[in-house]
Structures are given as C-alpha cells and as structure tokens.
Amino acid sequence: MAVIEVDELCKKYDGRAVLDRVSFSVEEGEVFGILGPNGAGKTTAVECLEGLRRPDSGTVRVLGSDPLEQGRGLRERIGVQLQHTRLPETIKVWEALDLYASFYSGPRDWRELLERWGLVDQRNTRFGKLSGGQKQRLFIALALVGDPEVAFLDELTTGLDPQARRTTWELVKRVRAEGVTVVLVSHFMDEVEELCDRVAVFDRGDIVALDTPAGLIDGVDPEYRMGFRLMDVGASGTSRTSRTSEPEALLGNLPGVATVSRTGDRVELVGRGDFATEVTAALAREHVLVADLRVDSRSLDDAFVALTGHSFQAAENGAGS
Amino acid sequence: MRTLTKLTHVETKLLVREPGAVFSLLIPLFILLAFGGSITEGDTVLLPMAITMAIALVGVYLLPTTLATYREHGILRRLSVTPVRPGNLLVVQILLQFVLTVLAVVLLLVVGTGFLGAGVPSAAAFPVAFALGVASTFAIGLLLAALAPNGRSANGFGVLLFFPMSYLGGLMQPPEYMPDLLAAVGRFTPLGAMRESFHSVWSGGILEPLPLITMAAYAVVLSALAARYFRWE
Structure with a gap:
C-alpha cells in the first residue's frame, strides 16, 4: 500500500522551477531515499509532504490526506526531523521529550526512547551541551515520540563524524524494523546505499531515476x-x-x-x-x-554521473546554494 | 489543555534559566537602590522612572530577543509540523514575560515604598498606566521580533533603541534638566509618555489624557505592523 503519493508536483521560487512535475510514491514500511546534490529540490519536495510548503500545482497525499487541508490530523501520524532546527539552549533532554510527547494524543513512553537512543546518561543535560551525534539522536527521538506511521528525516548525518554517522545509520535501521515508513533526504551516496530500499535521484528539480540502490548501479553499469x-x-x-x-x-x-x-x-x-x-x-x-x-565497489557516485551527465560536485557548485 | 500546561511549565523553566530575565529584575532594582538613599519622604519621581525602566527592559530587550531566537533556531517551524500550533508558543511567551514584568514592578514597589520611603501610588490610576505602558513597549518588542533577521540582531536593536528611548523618556535625567526641545519631543516617545503617566499616578492620581493616548497609539500601530511583518521562519 502506498503511504505517500506525489503526482506532478511543481513548485517555483521567484520564477525558477525548484520542482518540475515530480511524481513518486512511497510504500508502507520501506525506507525511501531522496538523493541529490544541494539545490536539487529534495527539501522542497519533503516540505510539501510535511505541509510546510504549498505546491504550485500537482497533488500530494500522505496517509491518504492532503498535508495542507488535513494537516492537523495528519501531524498526529507523522514524525519530522528538520534540517537546521535547534532547541532552546537551556532545555534538558528529558524536558524536550516530555514536552513533545504532550503534543500527541497517543505518544510513546519517552523514557523508553531515552534508553533506546542511548541518551539515558544525558537525561538532565541541556541541549546546548550535547555533542552533534547526541543532538541528532535527540531529534530522531523527538520525531518518533508521537508514535508516527511515517518519519521524515532530512540530512540527518550532515556534520557528524564517521563514527556518529555509523551509529545513526544503525538507529535508522531499527526504526524501519519497528515498521515505521521512513523518508530519508540525503546528499550522501553511501548513506542511501546503506539504508534505503528505494531511491529517487533528484537533479535540478526532476527525478532522473528511481530504483533500488543496486538496481540504479546495475542499470547504469559504471x-x-x-x-x-x-x-x-x-x-x-x-x-x-x-x-x-x-x-x-x-x-x-x-x-x-x-x-x-x-x-x-x-x-x-x-x-x-x-x-x-x-x-x-x-x-x-x-x-x-x-x-x-x-x-573497488561500484557506487552511486558513478551512477549519478552516468544518469545526469555531470558529477555530484559539479551539480552542487552549479546550484550555488 | 495538557499541552498548554506543559508548554507553560517548560517555558517558565527556560525563562528562569535565561540571564536576561534576571537582569530585567535586578537592573531597575539596582538603580532604585543607588538613588533611593537621597530621595525625600513621599518621593514621586524615582519609582515612576524605575518602573518604566523595568517594563521597557522586558518589552524592548528580552521579549524580541527570545522570540527572534525561537524563529532563528527553527523552533517555531519545528512546532508547526506537530499537532500544536506554533502560535501557542508565542502566546505562552508573551504571557510569561508579562508575569515577569509584574514581578519586577511589584519588587520595585515593595522596596521603594516599604524600605526607601517613596510615595504610594493611586490604586485606581496605577493599573491603567501600567497596562498601557506594557502594551506599548511589548508592541515595540513584537515589531523588533518581526523585523530582526535573528536573535542577536533583535538583541542589538533592542539595546540600541533602549538608550535613546530612555534618555528621551527622562529616565537618565529628569525632563526639567533636559533641553526644552528634547523634553518636548520626549513626551511623545513611549517611555516618556509612560514615565509621565506614572508620575501623575504618584502625584495626585489624575491621569492626563495625552500620554495615555500616546501609549495606546504606539500599542495599536506597532502591534499591527508586527502582525503584518511577522514571519514564522
């Protein structure tokens, strides 16, 4: 069953098409990757799914609801980790979890989440004193505290050291094992290769390929x-x-x-x-x-070059963001 | 309701941990104590100045810094993808800062009248001047929060505004000692109008309409502008 359906989604900023007739669907229980360089339209697409942006045209359905018109009910059922968000510097880890749990009608036990996400020792630590990896684990825990059916995770390992990235990946696998559908936005090839069941490759507002990571690589045969x-x-x-x-x-x-x-x-x-x-x-x-x-392992990096005709790095530099 | 209670509880804790909140309580008190030794029994000047300063510190400095920081850090945006409307957080913050203002003013009143021998205000007129004073300075704070790109610049603008406003409002020296033109202009500034109203509250309790209208006008116009320019992200 498709939990997310996107059909012909278009979005322009200042006359520039950020998303140009994008269509895809996400199946229940899968980890769906949205991969692409900065400026490819990944975050805008996900923000339309979360109800933070109004599409110029096209339809978006998440769990059968329109994220803008039926957003209130939908937000009970989705969990979100946003890029570039912080918490107040002085809030303690347990206070943030307790507060966010109170927003939902059927929240999970946040004490259990503390344990599961390895934050028991940081229970009384203020947000500003957490390490990058601990902050990211807290954000994922906050995304899950409402017991969502779909979790959106946007660039969750950006800025983390390799060790912390590995740990975060293991945690995402655990989320999937619990039956939560995950939409993972990333500009790291190795990350989507490791975690995703299927990947939509975004380039300049368009999906240039959509397949399993292995399928993408085989299809391109680099x-x-x-x-x-x-x-x-x-x-x-x-x-x-x-x-x-x-x-x-x-x-x-x-x-x-x-x-x-x-x-x-x-x-x-x-x-x-x-x-x-x-x-x-x-x-x-x-x-x-x-x-x-x-x-050498064949990687999505090579696949990206073959699909778009330019390297990932060149696309990021060209996007200018 | 459970959510709002929890939100208020957590935001109260965060406000108590905020050094700016402590400063808003202590700076006017320090000024009151520094000058309190030299006032005569039944003084009608010092408390209106200290109270105006306390209200302005919260409204012009603490409120915009807090709100702009919440927006800058994406805290309002993060809330908008939960079942809770981010507007709830704004309302809770404004209420808490109001409570902080009340506490600061009560502290000044107790110390000023109880220990320093300053005059006692008219109980009927005081709430009117207080309400309009809070409304006009909070409107300035909301507009700053709406216009400032981030928390640090909101803080900077607040500090930058605070000193000329305090001078024109007669908080740095009494208007009698100011150049005539500046004193005349000062009557039409938010802090000048507030100080003047409090001064009438202490000296006879008959409120002049002009400063009240001035404060009300600032409150209405500036909060309308704030609502017009406010951005959630």
Whole structure:
C-alpha cells in the first residue's frame, strides 16, 4: 500500500522551477531515499509532504490526506526531523521529550526512547551541551515520540563524524524494523546505499531515476577498478611462469574487462559488470597466486554521473546554494 | 489543555534559566537602590522612572530577543509540523514575560515604598498606566521580533533603541534638566509618555489624557505592523 503519493508536483521560487512535475510514491514500511546534490529540490519536495510548503500545482497525499487541508490530523501520524532546527539552549533532554510527547494524543513512553537512543546518561543535560551525534539522536527521538506511521528525516548525518554517522545509520535501521515508513533526504551516496530500499535521484528539480540502490548501479553499469600484486612465482612451486609474466594475455579477453595494466608486479584492471569475478576465477584456474587483491565497489557516485551527465560536485557548485 | 500546561511549565523553566530575565529584575532594582538613599519622604519621581525602566527592559530587550531566537533556531517551524500550533508558543511567551514584568514592578514597589520611603501610588490610576505602558513597549518588542533577521540582531536593536528611548523618556535625567526641545519631543516617545503617566499616578492620581493616548497609539500601530511583518521562519 502506498503511504505517500506525489503526482506532478511543481513548485517555483521567484520564477525558477525548484520542482518540475515530480511524481513518486512511497510504500508502507520501506525506507525511501531522496538523493541529490544541494539545490536539487529534495527539501522542497519533503516540505510539501510535511505541509510546510504549498505546491504550485500537482497533488500530494500522505496517509491518504492532503498535508495542507488535513494537516492537523495528519501531524498526529507523522514524525519530522528538520534540517537546521535547534532547541532552546537551556532545555534538558528529558524536558524536550516530555514536552513533545504532550503534543500527541497517543505518544510513546519517552523514557523508553531515552534508553533506546542511548541518551539515558544525558537525561538532565541541556541541549546546548550535547555533542552533534547526541543532538541528532535527540531529534530522531523527538520525531518518533508521537508514535508516527511515517518519519521524515532530512540530512540527518550532515556534520557528524564517521563514527556518529555509523551509529545513526544503525538507529535508522531499527526504526524501519519497528515498521515505521521512513523518508530519508540525503546528499550522501553511501548513506542511501546503506539504508534505503528505494531511491529517487533528484537533479535540478526532476527525478532522473528511481530504483533500488543496486538496481540504479546495475542499470547504469559504471566502470570500476580492481588490482592485485603477483606473488613470487618460484615460491608457489608451479611452473606456469609464462602465464603470470603476461597477465594481459590471460585477463585481457575476459568478459567485461576494459583495460589491463601492469607496473612491476602490480596489476590494475578496469571493467564493467561482473568482471571481477571472472578475473578471480581465471586466476584460480591458472593457479596464479596473487596478494593484496582489492576490488573497488561500484557506487552511486558513478551512477549519478552516468544518469545526469555531470558529477555530484559539479551539480552542487552549479546550484550555488 | 495538557499541552498548554506543559508548554507553560517548560517555558517558565527556560525563562528562569535565561540571564536576561534576571537582569530585567535586578537592573531597575539596582538603580532604585543607588538613588533611593537621597530621595525625600513621599518621593514621586524615582519609582515612576524605575518602573518604566523595568517594563521597557522586558518589552524592548528580552521579549524580541527570545522570540527572534525561537524563529532563528527553527523552533517555531519545528512546532508547526506537530499537532500544536506554533502560535501557542508565542502566546505562552508573551504571557510569561508579562508575569515577569509584574514581578519586577511589584519588587520595585515593595522596596521603594516599604524600605526607601517613596510615595504610594493611586490604586485606581496605577493599573491603567501600567497596562498601557506594557502594551506599548511589548508592541515595540513584537515589531523588533518581526523585523530582526535573528536573535542577536533583535538583541542589538533592542539595546540600541533602549538608550535613546530612555534618555528621551527622562529616565537618565529628569525632563526639567533636559533641553526644552528634547523634553518636548520626549513626551511623545513611549517611555516618556509612560514615565509621565506614572508620575501623575504618584502625584495626585489624575491621569492626563495625552500620554495615555500616546501609549495606546504606539500599542495599536506597532502591534499591527508586527502582525503584518511577522514571519514564522
């Protein structure tokens, strides 16, 4: 069942189209990613879903309701973490949770949320004294305190160190496990790859692709690299030295391999599709011993370039925001 | 109702933790005590000045800083995606700052009349001058909150406005010692009108209409402008 349906959504600011006929739907229980560079229209789209912005045209339904016309009832059922919001510096963690719980008719027990989100020791800490990761965990807890059916999380790991990002990701997975549908806005490729069931790729107000992260990568089939070091042949006890001295001849014609290059005992390959598996199988077949085998993962970064014709970085610089 | 009670409770705690709230109570009291030693029995000048200052500190300085900071930090915006209307927070804040003003004024009255021997105000006229004084200065604060881009600039504008307004209003020196022109202009400033009204409350209790009308006009016009320009984000 679709919990969110967006059809032909358009929004202009000062005559510039920020969203140009955007359509997508989000299914119950999934983590739906909205990915794109800054200025791609991600946040505007989500703000239309939250009832914070009025679309110029098109329809938006969240849990069957119009976020603007039926916003009061809808806000009981959604939880939101907004970008760039803070709490009063002197409010204590428990006071914020207790206060926000009082806004909803059927809130969750905030003491349980404190425990679940690892904030028990910060219970009496003032907001201004929390670390970035603790603030972010509190914001997610506040988004969930009303026991929502849908949670909107906007750029939740921006500004966090790698350790805190990992922790936050684990928490989002837990939210999903509890059956809450999650709409995750992000401009981090690795984040949506890790967390999302499906991803809508936004670029300049338009959705350029919508698929599972793996599906997006497969659909684009970007090139990727692998490399290894040839082991000392004599020590291996085999006599197939002719093969290992010319890896180009052995590997160059395997399916998917684009280029093979060798510098001393280091071999680098570039290819597409499943070429890494083909290469390792061929090496095993020919009893070639290698060390330091490394296969770069294919990432959404490459997929983004292929989908939009420009890099993520270039899109961000061009957006000028 | 449960929500409003909780909101009021939490906002009260936050206000108590706010150093600005303590300053609004202590600065006028300090001035009262500093000059209180040299007043004659039944004085009608010092308390009107100190009370006007206390009301102005909350209205022109504390109120706009708090509200503009709430907007700047996205606290009003965050509320608007919950079932609670962000307007509730504004109402609760204004009420709390009003309560703070009452406390500051009661403190001054008790110390001034009880310990320093200042005159006792007319009980009938005092609430009228107080209500219009609060309305006009809070309207200034609301307009500042509406126009200031962030909490720090609201604070800056508040401080910047406070000193010329205090001077023109006769809070720094009595109007008799001010240049005639400035004293005449000062009667039509919010703080000048308020101080003058309180002065009549202490000296006979007959309120002049002109300062009351002046304060009412500021209250109506400035709060209408504030409502016109207020932004939630």
